[in-house]
Amino acid sequence: MTLDGTDKHPKEKLIALELRGVCKTFRSDTGDRVKALNDVSLLVHRGEFVTIVGATGCGKTTLLNLIAGLDMADDGYLRLGEDLRFGDNIAHVFQHYTLFPWRTAVSNVSFGLQMRGLPRSERQTRAEELLTRVGLKGFENAYPHELSGGMRQRAAIAQALAIEPKLLLMDEPFGAVDDSTRTELQQMLTDLWQENQTTVIFVTHNVDEAIVLGSRVLVFSERPGKISCEFKICLPRPRNRITKEFTDLFIHVRKSLSGQLD
Amino acid sequence: MTCPFWRKRGTNLPEDVQENRKPWRLSKLLGYPSGDGSGREPRISEARSSLGRMIVPVILLLIWQIAAGWLNQPWIFPPVTRVIEQLVHPLREHYASGSLLSNTFISLLRVLLGFLLAAVAGIGLGIAMGSIRIIRNSLEPIVEILRPLCPIAWLPFAIAVFKRGTLPQLFGFGYTRTVFDQVQLGMVFVIFVGGFFPVLTNTLDGVMGVRRNYLLLARALGAKPMQLFLHVYLPASMPMILTGLRQGLGLCWFVIIAAEMLPGAETGIGYLLIFASDNAAMDIVIAAMLIVGGIGAILSLMMRKIMSGLIRWHGKEI
The missing domain is CATH 3.40.50.300 (P-loop containing nucleotide triphosphate hydrolases)
Known part of the structure; x- marks a missing residue:
């Protein structure tokens, strides 16, 4: 059908x-x-x-x-x-390699905003808000390899949501x-x-x-x-x-x- | 036989114990942490290993000293004490060619300048070649022909092109009475060639190995082509770039010594080495060799420290 x-x-x-x-x-x-x-x-x-x-x-x-x-x-x-x-x-969340390993969680989330030329302080604030929203408060400066699988996917969702898709x-x-x-x-x-x-x-x-x-x-x-x-x-x-x-x-x-x- | 011949005694011990049981490891001798890089090792074995690190060199030096005394031909085989005597007086002027220290400094200056140029050009071209197919296809044959060429082979050509031009002359200063007058463009060019290819090929490999997923992710998040270079290609290939830089710097240091030993040079640690050899001052030759080796090791160690600090994520991509 x-x-x-x-x-x-x-x-x-x-x-x-x-x-x-x-x-x-x-x-x-x-x-x-x-x-x-x-x-x-x-x-x-x-x-x-x-x-x-x-x-x-x-x-x-x-x-x-x-x-x-x-x-x-x-x-x-x-x-x-x-x-x-x-x-x-249009945002895309993948199963693997969802975050850039060389960036911290907050920097990953703000990637899309950075590409759009937002000033640093603003994208920092918004990325922190989103990380809090997905339950990753306190892990802002962790690298992807320091996060668990579930936390990485939370961060990936925050990263996708940051560009307001x-x-x-x-x-x-x-x-x-x-x-x-x-x-x-x-x-x-x-x-x-x-x-x-x-x-x-x-x-x-x-x-x-x-x-x-x-x-x-x-x-x-x-x-x-x-x-x-x-x-x-x-x-x-x-x-x-x-x-x-x-x-x-x-x-x-x-x-x-x-x-x-x- | 119950266990294969390659399995040594004590392989069922915890790993950290095994690590300390290994009587010598290259990484330990050179002083950087082995294994996982955490650097956590029991204190007792720390003292023991530093003692172990000292013991072989000390024995070798003793044998050297005794052998040299027995041979008694210091113009061929000087005793350790005379070499050390040279090393602790690095400012002593030798003939017309300057001191150990000043010549080392000149060599380092040449290397650093040539290496910086090689790094910038190698990384830039490597990223361009790795990410844009047309550039890669058109330049690859040239690179493949020039790469296996020993950098020293460029020296006659470089001298012919740059004559005796120096760095200050390039900027119209003429003779400045500073150390920069010793930085001949021909030398810098040869150093550049030496450092350029390791940086280029490693960067190229790094860029070509960037996971397609990272590019897709970046594009989905709105990265434009130039932003892909800066924010994906460059950081993703950073481990390989740094490997290239380390190899390149090592090779530059190789090349400068060889270049300075050839006719045409008037300064530099390589020149002092060959000049002292012509004057049968073997103690200076060996002192210069030790300095060259020591500086090479320090450069390598520095690059390794920078690497491990910059790319903590390397090998942990998920």
Whole structure:
């Protein structure tokens, strides 16, 4: 089930992102053609929290890179909302190498502001505020290697939020942290999203995470990657995992992910 | 046999104990901390190791002294005492060529000037070549041909081009009666060549090895091309740049001694060395050699200290 709701949502300004029939093929080192994305269509509205769930290596990252402008699609139509521009108000949080190892936490967070030419004192103040907001008060002058995995991802989120993004792309940002830290980070991200109402596209291979975070969950099928199913999540936030609704949804998403639905 | 032959006794001991059991380690002899760099070692072994550090040189010096006395040909093999006597009087004038100290100072000045030029040019060109494909492809053949060339081979060419021009003359001062009159442009050029290639190739490797993720991250956060150079390429390749600088400085110090020993030089520690040798003053020759070696070690140590201070993050990228 793909979504093509252009006529349902005529208001242009509400659209953050639109993809229609996007394809992408890679050529591997051995010369074989690998179809990473096949006919992906997607419409994301302003303020939505869209999670994309799929197995590792199914093309989710490719999709995110296309949206971010880090790669070009072979075929199809991709349009960003009017005022969205890469390098300006689209932020990207990666799973690994999310911070510059030669910069302290506060200097990492203020990187985007520094690139925009803000004076030192101002960016310092704003970076410190953001670090406090993500719970890293007191670690301003720590280097990334002195922080734990969870703390690094907190700093990475603060770094992305510093440029006040209108679209936040997250590529398995909590993939490398342990379970309890992951839950904490999910809670923090939900809070931040509820405060700022930024549009978020969040890629994960964790079904539970996709349901806890997303206002919409897109299930990505493998080889070639395409959106096979979509779930609208209306559970109230903060979401409780130990409810019947949640587990029902979990089973549903899980089934559609492994192709057992319908 | 239960254990392989390469496994020495006591390998099941804690690591720090093993570390201290090693009778000698190059890093310990040179005096910088080994292993994780934390420098924490038990105090007893500290005293023992500094004693151990002293004992071999002292024995060697004793053998030298006895052998020299027995040989009794000081113009070939002077006793230690005569060399030390030269070293503790570094201001003594030797013939027309000046003292040990003044000549050392002149050599250092030449090296520092040539090395600074090499560092600036090498880092700049290395970053440009590493990040811009067109520049790399067009310059790489030239670099590959000039790089293996011994810097000394440039000396005849440098003397032909710069004649006997000195640094003050370059700026129109003529003869200034200062130490700068001894800084010949030809010498500086040869030093520059010596330092340039290690800095360039290491910087190039460093820049080419910058993780693509850091570039993507910086671009996503709004870095423009010039800002990428300054805030990503430069800091990310800093470990390699500093390695290049250390190698380059070492090579510069090699090259200056050789260059000063060749005809055309009138000052410098290398010149004093060859001049003393021509006058059968072997005590001065050996004193000069010790000074050259000592300064080389100090330069290397200084660079290492600067390195470890600047790039504490190195090897800890996550």
